[in-house]
Amino acid sequence: MREVAIVGVGMTNFGKHEETLLEMFGDAANEALLDAQLSPKEIEALFIGNCLGxxxxxxxxxxxxxxxxxxxxxxxxIRVECACATATVAIREAVLTVANGVYDTVLAGGTEKTLVMGTPFATRTFAMASDSRFEGFAGITFPGAFALMAILYSREYGVPLEVLKEKMAMIAVKNHKNGAKNPKAHFRKVITIDDVKNSIMVADPLQLYDCCPFTDGAAAVVITTLEKAKRICKKPVVVAGTGLASAGAIIDQDIPRIKAREKAAKVAYAQAGMTPNDIDVCELHDCFTIAEIIATEGLGFFEHGQGWKAVDKGETDIGGKIPINPSGGLKARGHPIGATGAAQVYTIAKQLREEAGEFQVDGAKVGMIDTLGGDFSVVCNLILKRGW
Amino acid sequence: MREVAIVGVGMTNFGKHEETLLEMFGDAANEALLDAQLSPKEIEALFIGNCLGxxxxxxxxxxxxxxxxxxxxxxxxIRVECACATATVAIREAVLTVANGVYDTVLAGGTEKTLVMGTPFATRTFAMASDSRFEGFAGITFPGAFALMAILYSREYGVPLEVLKEKMAMIAVKNHKNGAKNPKAHFRKVITIDDVKNSIMVADPLQLYDCCPFTDGAAAVVITTLEKAKRICKKPVVVAGTGLASAGAIIDQDIPRIKAREKAAKVAYAQAGMTPNDIDVCELHDCFTIAEIIATEGLGFFEHGQGWKAVDKGETDIGGKIPINPSGGLKARGHPIGATGAAQVYTIAKQLREEAGEFQVDGAKVGMIDTLGGDFSVVCNLILKRGW
Incomplete structure (x- = not known):
């Protein structure tokens, strides 16, 4: 296997777009090519993520x-679709082809429009990513699934629900604080604990500000061999490890743990020859505030049942032990589902290159991407590191 | 790169199914695993094609x-979607991972239900595989696109439309004759030239019997290294070459030629070290009768502008110079879009193993798969050969 690097990244602003899916992708791809200083002619294949075009x-x-x-x-x-993990899976496929010499230089990313559908219809289309035989009509839409997750977390680890809700609210506040510093974020608005507490109930115990938004956007990355990368750019971002794993219907799973993540992360860490302690910055799948807590545990940053305490101590802040979602995460950067993973890669690449501006994590040398698809049924992880 | 082989194939009957997408896939996958005499535990990854689930x-x-x-x-x-080429692209991705040592043994295939949608809605959903900005609402649904193709073929090569229509009808008759011998085909009914001529007009000059049906079905294949294949089965089917290429909106293309096919086939032939003369049997994308003529030219079996004569001389019959669609093709075997490429691979594997029963092409040692997605925007080709 050849070492692989990301040499260009591009991303539209996230939010409401009048542009089409193709126009948004074109904007992100052209930005990535410009960043790589490569002509489109050098691109040998395209791996594109999209869920609901x-x-x-x-x-x-x-x-x-x-x-x-x-x-x-x-x-x-090739179009890849794995629910909210779509773009990360597309990028992983692209990385594998370059690592194995199928192609030398490829483009990968995602593009998604959800706001045009409106909230009720978008919620129904998103719910199609669960097992349609059993789940959606039984109330297991995504707010339903993650509300269940929060309740089971509370019971499993003996964390009173009101305490857990307070920590979840603090995560929303943290991620909005970060998003306010990110010029490409959907929401650039600082919020307070009271804003969360006073927001409408969506699926008990999840209130509106526990939920990420529907978002439009696209992001793209140019991937090539590390050898070529070193010739054409000063700061190639190396793909040190990747992992992908699945799970079946929610009833077969082991929630509040997400075994697909634990397997995917284990594979990615092993490939990279790293442990959670090596990660300097992480963009993970905070589709709901409870999801961030569970992801920080599944990725090994905290023990199972302990992740809820971290936000309290500022450990997941920019400047903390393990900065989580400095871009604002899905919660504030926004969640155009088939593009989210590519935005996470964009963000981590910018962090490692020290180009993240106001939300820079000082000295970040290794970063992790975590993207969850469906109700815990697909997880894809990437570990990126500096190649200079 | 390691040599790769298909060691098990499975396919549901094609036609109307009450089973769900997952149940159909389960049936096909279990048949493929049984055929390979492998336990599911030996499967390391799944590449699944589906378009309209x-x-x-x-x-x-x-x-x-x-x-x-x-x-x-x-x-x-991973779910892959490339319109009607979906399953072939999924299988190619799977082949690449095994060839390059990412996995040793994987499962790939496709599953699709279209009949539940009814013809008007299915036609509209199929049309989403064209460039939505320009094409569908201008009449470029698939019958429209291929009707245009027939008219341009007639003009470009000076073949009077009535002559071309006669040959197209003969292709429908041939493929139904083949399908009648295939126990898994959607239509097992011999038809006559008059049946075609008396069928309703769909999109002038295409009549109903020029068009493949909407179909439900699934197919799956088990893929591993040739080295392992030789240990576990007597007749491993080697993947000798693969090719994939794309094209943009129809207005940018060069119809009646399909350049994406010409590029994909060229790559596949080069990888296999073969020419069209080496192919003993071919399953190709006859979504409409005109499409078969154009595919036989694009794959190099006949000169451009000459393919329409072949059916007349029986050259594409079982027993002819290059038997085309002995299974009945999309026209009679049926076309569950995201599963079609996997059914083509199933058929060619059976042909090479001499297990095709009444539609066996005697002594077939090398077979080709051709699958076209969208209005000529994606083509994926595979070349298979005997590994024993």
Missing amino acids: DFAEGQANISPFCASVIGLKDIPT | DFAEGQANISPFCASVIGLKDIPT
């Missing part, structure tokens, strides 16, 4: 058009 | 559930 725009089979919108008329193109 | 069943993110339905609870799973 068919519902949002009547656009399936989006991959060839994503290529053509940046002037690439005949390269191999 | 969200519209058909409200099921997106299908890959983890396809794994769990055959008892696999935590392996890496």
Whole structure:
């Protein structure tokens, strides 16, 4: 296997877009190519993530058009879909092809429009990522699934629900504080604990400010061999490890733990030859505030049942023991589902290159990406490190 | 790169199914595992093709559930979507991972339900595979696109439309004759030229019997290294070459030629070290009768502008110079879009193993798969050969 590096990253502002899925992808891809100082002609294949283009725009089979919108008329193109983990899985597939010599230089990313659907319809389409035979009509939409997760976490670890809710609210406050510093974030608004407490109930115990928003956006990355990367850029970001794992219907799982994450992270750590202690910064899947707590445990930053305490001590703040979601996370940066993983990679690459501006984690040399798809049924992890 | 082989194949009957997408996939996958005499535990990853599970069943993110339905609870799973080329692209991705040592043994395939949607809605959802910005609402649904193709073929090569229509009808008759011999085909009914001529007009010049049906079905294949394959089975089917290429919106293309196919096939032939003369049997993308003519030219079996003559001389019959679609093709075997490529691989594997029964091509040693996605925007080709 060859060592692989990210040499260019691009991302639209996240939020409401009038542009189409293809236009947004074109903007992100062109920014990534410009960042890499590469011509589109050097791109040999495209791996694109998109979940709901068919519902949002009547656009399936989006991959060839994503290529053509940046002037690439005949390269191999593939659309990948794994719910909210979509773009991370697409990037991992792209990394594997370069690592193994199938291609030398490829483009990967994601594009998604959800706001055009409106909240009730978007919620229903998102719920299609659960097992349709058993879950959605039994109330296991995503707010339902994560509300269940919060209640089971509270019971399993003996954390009173009111205490847990207070910590969850603090996570929302932290991630909004971070997002306010990120010029590309969907929400750039500082909020308070009271804002969370006074927000409407969505699925008990999750209130509105415990939930990430529906968002439009796209992000893209240029991936090549480390050897080529060293020739063409000063700060290649090396893909040190990747992991992907799955789980079936929620009833077969072991919540409040997410075993798919534990397996995926284990594989990624082993590949990188690292442990959780080596990670300087992490962008993880905080689709709901409880999800951040559980992810920090699954990734090994805290013991199971202990992650809820971290926000209290500032351990997950920028400047803390393990800064979590300095970009604002899904909660404040926003969550265009099929693009989220690519935005996480964008963010970590910027962090390692020390180009994250006001939300920079000082001296970050190793970063982790964590993306969860469906109700705990797919997890993809990437570990990135400085290649200079 | 390691040599890769197919050691097990499975396929549901094609036609109308009451079973769910997951149940159909489970049936096909279990048949493939039984054929390979492998336990599910030996499967390290799953690459699944599906196009319209969200519209058909409200099921997106299908890959983890396809794994769990055959008892696999935590392996890496990926859903691929490239319109009608979906399953072939999924299988190619799987092949690449085994060739490059990412995994040793994987499962790939496709599952699709379309009949539940009904013809008007299915036609609209299929049309989402064209460029949604320009095409569908301008009449470029799939019947529209291929009708345009037939007219341009007639003009470009000076073949009077009535002559071309006669040959197209003969292709429908041939493929139904083949399908009648295939116990898993959707249509097992011999038809006549008059049946085609008397069928309703769909999109001039395409009549109903020029068009493949909407179909439900699933197919799956077990892929491993040739080294392992030789240990566990007598007739490993080697993947000798693969190719994948794309094109943008139809207005940027060069119809009646399909350049994406010409590029994909060129790559596959080069990898296999073969020419069209080496191919003994081919399953190709006859979504409409005109599509078969154009595919036989694009794959190099006939000169451009000459393919329409072949059916006349019986050259594409079982027993002819290059037997095309002995299974009945999309036209008679049926076209569950995200499963079609896997059914083509199933068929070619059976042909090479001399297990195709009444539609066996005697002595077939090398076979080709051709799958076209969208209105000529994605083509994936595979070349398979005997490994014994």
